[in-house]
């Protein structure tokens with residue numbers, strides 16, 4: 001099965017490439033800018049014609065949550081219109097499309113994990129553009145799968161784990177928001193889940209339902225996540241710092257984050273047989289991988 005992944009350098013795109021390595025039934029081809037540009041839909045057909053995929057996974061998006069508050073037109077073009085065009089083109093060629101969406105489609109006011117049938121109510125430009133992307137994909141290609149994920153972390157690109165490690169190199173203590181909760185998700189787990197879903201689609205000939213949730217197992221606040229990162233780092237003699245819990249009111253952001261964006265992932269497990277690992281274990285492994293990569297570059301220990 002040849003899978004065209006839209007995106008090359010992002011956390012999910014790189015994870016899909018790594019996790020497909022050595023799997024005899026899967027070939028992953030990642031295509032990013034400039035060959036496939038969400039801001040230039042004329043690049044789509046040449047890539048689809050050249051790769052001739054069995055399935056397309058869209059791992060590309062405008063992910064700058066705060067920046068998008070100032071550039072809503074660009075956010076909607078990249079996160080909604082472009083996926084809609086891609087969905088139509090894949091439908092014309094009979095290719096299923098897997099599109100990745102976000103917990104930010106919800107307002108975060110629920111007092112339990114969100115299930116797929118809960119009503120979205122996005123509070124940010126990012127969340128609204130991603131919800132519009134879900135609708136555009138649904139309209140464009142009946143053979144689609146929309147997977148909402150959350151709090152993606154990995155040893156690649158930019159993410160919260162890397163930010164905490166970098167800040168700890170320069171500071172003795174960090175203030176981190178403790179009243180927002182979600183599911184930290186290892187990008188490798190997300191990639192494994194999407195590959196599992198693509199296999200099920202190949203074997204059954206269809207997706208069971210339109211939207212699923214897939215995120216890491218277990219609930220955390222940003223404060224708990226930061227604490228876990230820095231404990232893991234300290235255990236490896238890497239950068240460490242004290243972590244002080246603060247409220248979101250003390251850390252105002254341009255785009256308001258959901259207070260609770262926990263996702264219920266039981267439907268994904270039921271239909272695709274995949275569950276993401278416990279976030280604490282995954283975070284420890286990511287911190288170790290970042291340390292190893294750094295040691296290889298620096299020729300020294302983590303943090304040196």
Ligand SMILES: NC(=O)c1ccc[n+]([C@@H]2O[C@H](COP(=O)([O-])OP(=O)(O)OC[C@H]3O[C@@H](n4cnc5c(N)ncnc54)[C@H](OP(=O)(O)O)[C@@H]3O)[C@@H](O)[C@H]2O)c1
Nearest residue numbers: 007008009010011012032033037038060061063102149152
């Ligand atoms: N990160 C999170 O916490 C999080 C949470 C919930 C949902 N998600 C969703 O998960 C998906 C993957 O996120 P991620 O964390 O892997 O994102 P990321 O690390 O920020 O990577 C973004 C990807 O988008 C691509 N991209 C950006 N602008 C592009 C353009 N104009 N044309 C083509 N590609 C472009 C980049 O491609 P290049 O390779 O060309 O640079 C990169 O591969 C996204 O749909 C995101 O909305 C992420």
